[in-house]
Amino acid sequence: MAVPRGTATLSLFLPCRGCGRGRAGKTLFLTRSVGLSVAQVGLGLTVTALVGLVASTPMGYLADRHGPRGMQIGALLASAACTAALVAVRSFATFLVVGVLMAVADAASRGARGALIAGAVPADQRVRTRAYLRAVTNVGISVGAVIAGVGLAADTRTGYVVLILLDCATYLLAAAILLRLAPLPPMPAPAHGPRLIALRDRSFLAFTVLDGLMSMHFGLLNIALPLWIALHTTAPRWIISACMLVNTVIVVLFQVRASRGTGELAGAGRAARRAGVVIAVACALFAASGGAPTPVAVALLLAGSLMHVLGELWHAAAGWGISFGLAPAHAQGQYQGAHGMGMQLGGMVAPVVITSLAVGWGMPGWLLLGGLFLLLGALVPPVVKWAARSRPAEVAPEPAAV
Incomplete structure (x- = not known):
């Protein structure tokens, strides 16, 4: 590599x-x-x-x-x-x-x-x-x-x-x-205008909310799936560790490859849309494992874990490409901090939303979650295009059709 x-x-x-x-x-x-x-x-x-x-x-x-x-x-x-x-x-x-x-x-x-x-x-x-x-x-x-x-x-x-x-x-x-890294010079603040410009950037904040809600998918593997496997499937408990292992190995081996093409806003928007699609597929596979015979349940759970981690790879890469691409050169720190707010928001609401729907509602809840992730991914490209159009001229990225 x-x-x-x-x-x-x-x-x-x-x-x-x-x-x-x-x-x-x-x-x-x-x-x-x-x-x-x-x-x-x-x-x-x-x-x-x-x-x-x-x-x-x-x-x-x-x-x-x-x-x-x-x-x-x-x-x-x-x-x-x-x-x-x-x-x-x-x-x-x-x-x-x-x-x-x-x-x-x-x-x-x-x-x-x-x-x-x-x-x-x-x-x-x-x-x-x-x-x-x-x-x-x-x-x-x-x-x-x-x-x-x-x-x-x-x-x-x-x-x-x-x-x-x-x-x-x-x-x-x-x-x-x-300490081995050379110091980087501070970026001078603009002479006029507000300081926390990221919090006034409505298009960037819209993307941050979408990206943060999309990050609820991390709770599928860490929160919902162990409970689902234990309470609603005939799969052996060791399959929980197997699903975690699939996730870790795929991230280590393929995160760099999955980031190709996401350095530009258009490519990052498409990656977010793909992430929503495959995470929705993962939710459907997880839902189908409920009540299935043990061999079928194991196969469905492993297939769902593979689909989920593909979505995770694309979602992560899309978030980096968009957050870097929309940030002015003098405000990368505050824009990355603002982008992190979305991830925290997703982390805060995920336990309630994920367990209530996937574990509480069963198969309909899984399918509803899949539809939610599909919608969130589909909304990212138009929001990114809106954000690209609203950039000040001196920091505007090249607009491209998504």
Whole structure:
């Protein structure tokens, strides 16, 4: 796999972060070791998600103004400190404080990462770079899942603390590695007009909402499918792990290839439309597995997982191409932060929507979800054309028929 110019250093810190991530471990630590209730942890996660949503664009603006490399390093150091502080949490109040600070650090990291790629990599290689990074990150996440499994199996405070400190160490290592990347100059703010222009860009915000709602499809594999398999199919439980494995392997092997043609707005719009189609097909296959004989159910579930991951690849590539392509050169950080708001929105509503429809309604719910994803994908190309027409002349991308 050819590595785009400027990617070598950037690619190093992402898998390190993936290795130590363990929301499941942190949640179990808070409930089983600290003694918080499930309701308290859920409320805290909701509050921190809202804080991250609000902070995304302003943090991206700061990355533009002060330089993305320094902002990213600062965010990683702050994340390390907040992660280590979890060990000292003894009450809901302290958990909330640490969680809010962590959400702000995550928001800073999102905007800075986008601006860092935009500044360090040529424009025609940005999407390919994001694809390469995502493939490498999935390798790191897989390794991290194995490490986390050991700690979770121990189910002791010592085991959880070790996992948290390992997570902290990955942030510190990531920050150290990023020092190898040359600093990028801050982008001067416009002399006149509003500062947070991404929040006034109606066409870009429309795309962000569509893309965020489309991102609910991640919940199909992580939330709905395990429950569906366990409650509504005759398939053996190991098929859940097999579906996850299919997803991880395909992302690692084919994310870069799937990003071809999405560096331009027209190609990215078409990729979003294709993503909606194949995710809808995946929903239909998952629905058909309910009540089917075991061999048929297994085949349908694996086929649905394959269709889903194809949609995931195209959806991810389309989002990168459109968010980079619509952002003014001086505001890549805040536009990437604003784009991240959509993903957070999708992550917040997905558990309720996905479980209510797919698990609660059964086959009709799966088909309704498929229709929703089909509609969302179909709406992206016209919104992208609207956004391309509304760009200021000095930053307007080449309009192309989608």
